[in-house]
Amino acid sequence: MACCLGAVVFADSRAATTPTDPAPTNLIAERAASAERQPASRATERAPAPTTPPPTPSATPTATPTTRPTVARTKVAKVKKKPTRPVPVAGLTQAQMDNAHTIVQVGLKMDIPRRGLVVAIATAMQESNLYNLASGVLPESLDYPNQGVGYDHDSVGLFQQRPSSGWGTVADLMRPAYAAEQFYAALLQIPGWQDMSITGAAQAVQISAFPDAYAQHEDRATTVVGALV
Structure with missing residues (x-):
C-alpha cells in the first residue's frame, strides 16, 4: 500500500x-x-475459507446383531420325584397304605427294629383292617376324622385300643400317629419280644380273645414294611 x-x-x-x-x-x-481504500495490488481475490459442513443427522443407529456362540446343550437327567404318598402294595387301598406309612414312620422315629414294624402292621391289619375306626359305642369318637365305625366295645382307632383300659383319650386314640406310638411303647415293655413269633408279640400287647389271628397277616405285613422302609 x-x-x-x-x-x-x-x-x-x-x-x-x-x-x-x-x-x-x-x-x-x-x-x-x-x-x-483500494485493495493492494498483490492481494488476490481470496475465496472465503472453507467451512466444515455440519454433520448430516443420521438415522438412529441400529444395533448390529451379534452372533452368539453356540452352546452345546447337554441333556440333564430328570430326577424322578418320590411320590408324596406311598404306592399301595399287598392288595391295600391308598387309605390303608397311608395308615401303614404312618405306623412305620412312627416306629422309625422311635428306633423300633424292622421286626417290630412288622408286628405293628400285622396287628393293625387284624384289629381294624388298617382303617382308622370310630366306635359305635362311643358317639364322641364320631366327632373325629375316621374311616368307618366298629362295635367292639369302646375300642377305637387303628389298633382298637380302649380308652377304658388306659390307652388314652378318645381324641388321642383317634389319631393314627398317637395310637401307633402307644402300641410301640407297650411292645417295648414285653421282655424278649424280639424272640417271639409275630403273632406271639402282637398278642402280648393286645391280649386278644383270638391270640393266633395275627399270624395270617405276617407275609403281607412284611411286604408292606419292605415297601415303606
Whole structure:
C-alpha cells in the first residue's frame, strides 16, 4: 500500500509542476485517501475459507446383531420325584397304605427294629383292617376324622385300643400317629419280644380273645414294611 501511495504522490508532484494543469491544493489528499481504500495490488481475490459442513443427522443407529456362540446343550437327567404318598402294595387301598406309612414312620422315629414294624402292621391289619375306626359305642369318637365305625366295645382307632383300659383319650386314640406310638411303647415293655413269633408279640400287647389271628397277616405285613422302609 505504501508503494501505491508513493506512485500517487509522484504523479501529483508532476502535475503540480506542469503550469498548464494546476491542481487544487487538496487533490493529493483526496487521491491518497482513494488509494488507501483500494485493495493492494498483490492481494488476490481470496475465496472465503472453507467451512466444515455440519454433520448430516443420521438415522438412529441400529444395533448390529451379534452372533452368539453356540452352546452345546447337554441333556440333564430328570430326577424322578418320590411320590408324596406311598404306592399301595399287598392288595391295600391308598387309605390303608397311608395308615401303614404312618405306623412305620412312627416306629422309625422311635428306633423300633424292622421286626417290630412288622408286628405293628400285622396287628393293625387284624384289629381294624388298617382303617382308622370310630366306635359305635362311643358317639364322641364320631366327632373325629375316621374311616368307618366298629362295635367292639369302646375300642377305637387303628389298633382298637380302649380308652377304658388306659390307652388314652378318645381324641388321642383317634389319631393314627398317637395310637401307633402307644402300641410301640407297650411292645417295648414285653421282655424278649424280639424272640417271639409275630403273632406271639402282637398278642402280648393286645391280649386278644383270638391270640393266633395275627399270624395270617405276617407275609403281607412284611411286604408292606419292605415297601415303606
